[in-house]
Amino acid sequence: DTGVSQNPRHKITKRGQNVTFRCDPISEHNRLYWYRQTLGQGPEFLTYFQNEAQLEKSRLLSDRFSAERPKGSFSTLEIQRTEQGDSAMYLCASVGGAAFQETQYFGPGTRLLVL
Amino acid sequence: SQQGEEDPQALSIQEGENATMNCSYKTSINNLQWYRQNSGRGLVHLILIRSNEREKHSGRLRVTLDTSKKSSSLLITASRAADTASYFCATDLYLTGGGNKLTFGTGTQLKVEL
Numbered sequence: 001d002t003g004v005s006q007n008p009r010h011k012i013t014k015r016g017q018n019v020t021f022r023c024d025p026i027s028e029h030n031r032l033y034w035y036r037q038t039l040g041q042g043p044e045f046l047t048y049f050q051n052e053a054q055l056e057k058s059r060l061l062s063d064r065f066s067a068e069r070p071k072g073s074f075s076t077l078e079i080q081r082t083e084q085g086d087s088a089m090y091l092c093a094s095v096g097g098a099a100f101q102e103t104q105y106f107g108p109g110t111r112l113l114v115l
Numbered sequence: 116s117q118q119g120e121e122d123p124q125a126l127s128i129q130e131g132e133n134a135t136m137n138c139s140y141k142t143s144i145n146n147l148q149w150y151r152q153n154s155g156r157g158l159v160h161l162i163l164i165r166s167n168e169r170e171k172h173s174g175r176l177r178v179t180l181d182t183s184k185k186s187s188s189l190l191i192t193a194s195r196a197a198d199t200a201s202y203f204c205a206t207d208l209y210l211t212g213g214g215n216k217l218t219f220g221t222g223t224q225l226k227v228e229l
Contacts, residue, residue: 033217044219045216045218048216098213102163103160104217
């Protein structure tokens with residue numbers, strides 16, 4: 001399977017704990033996005049990388065959230081001191097090719113439950 | 116906040132019938148896209164229509180765009196049980212470095228019954 005992969009698929013944690021999610025984009029896709037989706041809503045943009053550079057961050061990305069893409073390939077999203085309101089599906093998407101390619105290829109997501 | 120609002124929120128039809136979903140958005144757009152999401156396959160891109168286009172077809176899908184009304188519609192013809200999913204419209208905004216930020220609506224849950 002050469003699609004976008006995300007790990008873990010599910011994560012249950014207690015409030016106050018730190019969690020880290022990983023996204024492996026489609027090989028050679030240079031642009032990577034993180035979105036968050038709460039129940040009954042559409043995904044909301046969190047952040048965007050071109051290669052290893054984080055070029056855009058949403059106001060939704062509080063200082064408890066940090067995302068990295070150290071070598072321009074996989075990316076991690078860390079949430080520190082989790083809160084119950086962080087419970088959501090975290091989606092990763094990647095895009096390759098020329099600039100402003102609009103179709104984003106999404107991974108299956110990581111579903112986070114904060115108790 | 117969500118850019119778009121889909122209407123209806125939920126739709127139930129019989130197999131073979133057509134399904135129409137509407138989307139309204141608030142600001143100027145570069146393009147509008149429709150995505151489908153189900154538990155089995157995640158979020159999948161269906162079709163894109165550019166701001167200077169009025170109608171586009173892809174297989175059983177037909178999308179219209181009215182930029183003066185800031186609205187779009189998705190028509191699925193001859194629906195199948197496998198079309199059961201949530202459908203989202205998403206407007207996109209170009210970002211620094213060649214990226215584009217998608218802003219999704221709230222979605223329409225479509226159920227196609229046998």
